[in-house]
């Protein structure tokens with residue numbers, strides 16, 4: 291995490307991680323996952339249960355019922371977005387571009403779920419994940435940072451990460467670049483290599499690994 295974040299922002303990031311951790315504990319049987327060495331968190335199932343179904347849509351194609359809400363921005367620049375249901379605060383929808391790789395789609399979906407769970411949206415508001423910056427680590431906007439922290443912890447929960455890293459030799463001296471097991475680890479969690487690198491850095495920063 292960037293050092294220049296305010297304490298308040300750092301605190302909000304920790305809260306977002308905690309929120310994700312609670313949700314994972316509530317919806318996933320982590321003991322069973324660990325026993326079976328299965329580390330893929332079913333983000334679609336979780337958001338559905340929470341009242342925020344996720345739709346995979348080809349953003350380059352006809353967008354069906356939602357098309358009227360879309361503008362030119364949606365052609366190539368957007369990888370996902372979320373909307374609250376104006377009639378019910380506890381529900382909403384998440385849309386993810388089906389053209390992206392599965393690992394990208396999963397993170398986009400989890401990020402948008404973060405915006406909804408963390409109550410970032412006003413009634414008429416949409417949150418939009420742009421392809422070029424939505425999950426960039428240096429994203430300075432607090433809502434984006436906390437949605438990313440939520441997504442990372444949801445898809446790579448601390449407990450599963452520690453388990454998966456149990457017999458990896460992570461010494462203080464080893465750099466992220468030298469951790470040659472990261473691509474395989476990323477694959478087993480269904481996330482991008484970049485997302486896995488960031489989560490390992492975060493857990494290191496927290497002194498967890």
Ligand SMILES: [Zn+2]
Nearest residue numbers: 418419434437
């Ligand atoms: Zn966002």
